[in-house]
Amino acid sequence: MTNAIRLRNVNLHYASVAFRERSLKSLFATWFSQSRTKRDLTDIHALKDITVHVKQGERIGLLGHNGAGKSSFLKMVAGLYPISSGSRDVRGTIRSMLDLSLGFEPDATGRENILYRGLLLGLSPRAMRSMEAEIVEFADLGEFIDYPLKTYSVGMQVRLAFAISTSVGGDILLLDEVVGAGDARFMGKARARIMNLVEQSEIMILASHDLTTLRQLCQRGLVLADGHIVLDAPIERAIEFYEEKFSK
């Protein structure tokens, strides 16, 4: 089976019921307030009429200003959010690094979390146990690996999450600008490990504001603005367009 992503007229909404304030206090405040000035929150239309075909071997960069829809695009491809209309056909196993804090159990130790997260990634307990030593070594957390997750700093959590998520490759690699927390030494190691995954993957989509990295890793660029794809072109052209239109 050839790996591919085929999206046709895809729309994605974030339902307001999911993010609206629903506490009793806020309900009462609304009922009793004299001036009903607070706006009613509506659904957010994050992706609009997206049509894209990605073939095996392609390396795609997503460009766009804050809130343009890059992360939503990746989450939609990963199947994390149901689309509201259109069709989404993804062939190949997906490995994504989108929200590294997802799937951690705060009361369990780092070592136990390696197993839990591996299961979330669809791997067997046996496979995870065989990779445990390498993950522990890469995360380099010392004795903290046997402490509960809730005792970790944000940077330590990112290191562990990153070590686990990058321990296994997939056909389709989805990357968001996630590797922000970590000291310089860890960032160096992390970059090398990501490059290894990129090489192994058949399709890669990277959302980034770092134009140098996009230039190095991608051949094709999609420019997003307000949930639309406004340009689909070779990466150099996409960067040029983005700089002209959005960087001023």
Ligand SMILES: Nc1ncnc2c1ncn2[C@@H]1O[C@H](COP(=O)(O)OP(=O)(O)OP(=O)(O)O)[C@@H](O)[C@H]1O
């Ligand atoms: N979980 C969510 N619930 C509700 N709205 C969301 C959610 N995630 C994103 N949005 C909204 O969807 C739109 C697109 O956001 P998205 O995170 O995809 O943009 P982005 O291009 O990745 O931005 P950035 O460069 O800042 O990461 C924005 O209007 C944002 O407020």
